[in-house]
Amino acid sequence: MIRQVQRKGVTVLIIEHTMQAMVQLVDRFSVLDHGRLIAEGTPAEIVRDPRVIEAYLGKKWVDRVAVTAS
16 A cells, blocks of 8 residues: 555655564665664665664674675
């Protein structure tokens, strides 16, 4: 449903903490930590940003991305 709305040219704002789902759904991220903007960019940029990893993703995510990238 979100993609259908998006294809019609409507901007969709989603507030969500489940990064795995959002990485596959969105074109751009704005990531907040304690109300402060810590990163903006594409999903590929965001999942590799050290600030986002520290705040949301953790070491398991880093290990998974490293395996996928190799």
